[in-house]
Amino acid sequence: MSTIPVSDVDLYTEQARTDPYPIYAELRALGPVVHLSRYDLYALPRYDEVHAALMDWQTFSSARGVFVDPVMNAQLEGITLCSDPPEHTAMRSVLGRPLRQDRMREVRPKIESEAQRVVAELVARGRFEVVTELAEHLPMTVVSELVGLPDHARAKMLDWAEAIWDTQGPADERAAAARPAVEEFLAFAANDAVPGKIDPDGWAAHLYQAADRGEIPPEKCPMMMLDYVTPSLDTTILAIANTIALFAEHPDQWDLLRENRSLISHAINESLRLESPVPQFSRVLTEDHEIGGVTLTAGSRVALLYGSANRDERHYPDPTRFDITRHSADHLAFGRGEHMCVGLHLARLEMSTLLEQLADRVGGFEIRERRPLINNGLRGLEYLEVVTRAIG
Numbered sequence: 001m002s003t004i005p006v007s008d009v010d011l012y013t014e015q016a017r018t019d020p021y022p023i024y025a026e027l028r029a030l031g032p033v034v035h036l037s038r039y040d041l042y043a044l045p046r047y048d049e050v051h052a053a054l055m056d057w058q059t060f061s062s063a064r065g066v067f068v069d070p071v072m073n074a075q076l077e078g079i080t081l082c083s084d085p086p087e088h089t090a091m092r093s094v095l096g097r098p099l100r101q102d103r104m105r106e107v108r109p110k111i112e113s114e115a116q117r118v119v120a121e122l123v124a125r126g127r128f129e130v131v132t133e134l135a136e137h138l139p140m141t142v143v144s145e146l147v148g149l150p151d152h153a154r155a156k157m158l159d160w161a162e163a164i165w166d167t168q169g170p171a172d173e174r175a176a177a178a179r180p181a182v183e184e185f186l187a188f189a190a191n192d193a194v195p196g197k198i199d200p201d202g203w204a205a206h207l208y209q210a211a212d213r214g215e216i217p218p219e220k221c222p223m224m225m226l227d228y229v230t231p232s233l234d235t236t237i238l239a240i241a242n243t244i245a246l247f248a249e250h251p252d253q254w255d256l257l258r259e260n261r262s263l264i265s266h267a268i269n270e271s272l273r274l275e276s277p278v279p280q281f282s283r284v285l286t287e288d289h290e291i292g293g294v295t296l297t298a299g300s301r302v303a304l305l306y307g308s309a310n311r312d313e314r315h316y317p318d319p320t321r322f323d324i325t326r327h328s329a330d331h332l333a334f335g336r337g338e339h340m341c342v343g344l345h346l347a348r349l350e351m352s353t354l355l356e357q358l359a360d361r362v363g364g365f366e367i368r369e370r371r372p373l374i375n376n377g378l379r380g381l382e383y384l385e386v387v388t389r390a391i392g
């Protein structure tokens, strides 16, 4: 039996949050599983092992949390993201109802008209900041309205979500700074995101209506708000901004997309593969388990490095190349298996609608300034200023 390689790399320095890829390459070279001694985590940096773990929830359990810090894991136990079947199945089916692919036709007209409006206005200006002016628009105008929280809370959703994501790594200074906003959100979810105070037709109210019908336990509802508020905005915002940055860096790929719109769906996959907004979640082993010739003991916390698996040279030839003709639909940026992103149809709809609108009007993008987002649970850009070239 071989021994497990050990690494003391810190995945949470500012440098590592900005550019984790050299560290990921180092971990992939060390082996299929690497003990990260700083956090007592067993990291899976390669594609095959991450994929296999996602498809085996019985062994790789989410029920003891999917983050790093034990306090956060204990606090969020039992939300949809942090549960196993059969409890998970019931919650996911309620939570995912408005997000099913067949329900997207209800939201598509609003998404299309908003996308058309915002893109026309920004492209007419010729210079704009992608994150706040373009990428935030659909999540903030359409998605936050669909969740149905009162206006004062809608305005805070982004700050709350960013804070919650920041507590998904170790208990460092970044997590401590985020704590007050997390507490504010939890108090809001328990006291104010309740029937009578929320839009009766919104997703949040539907959770309570499902509880009234006995589909989920009523006490789950406040914490399930977190399943809507945390992942529905920043993930998509980052994915949109990352995609624009990639096209600015690869004008030939933008030309290809403009010539052949059927490549939009590939382009979305390829962008998510190369620049995964959610770089990792974790699981806990329910029994001793062998990975690549080494046995990890029951109770070990295993980090699934989606951002690394998606650049595994064993799975994707020339993995750092942005190639929108590549078939990368098997990327792990949305996870896979029981917990595969329940909002992926909505995220893809938002992204593809914006790309369609941009492809009608923009001949190319040039980056003027960019700044990375430094967050313990997310990766992408905080600021991206571009100049657009009109179609000549």
Ligand code: HEM
Pocket: 062, 066, 080, 081, 082, 092, 095, 099, 227, 228, 231, 232, 233, 235, 236, 239, 272, 276, 277, 278, 281, 306, 332, 333, 334, 335, 336, 338, 339, 340, 341, 342, 343, 344, 346, 347
């Ligand atoms: C590009 C955008 C997005 C990315 C990259 C993303 C990423 C992910 C990932 C990696 C997971 C898997 C978690 C795991 O492995 O444990 C996940 C789950 C989830 N996502 Fe997304 N997501 C995105 C958009 C959205 C949107 C728009 C929503 C809601 C409107 C959403 C709601 C959820 C929920 C509720 C889960 C938990 C599902 C479960 O535990 O069964 N996501 N997402």
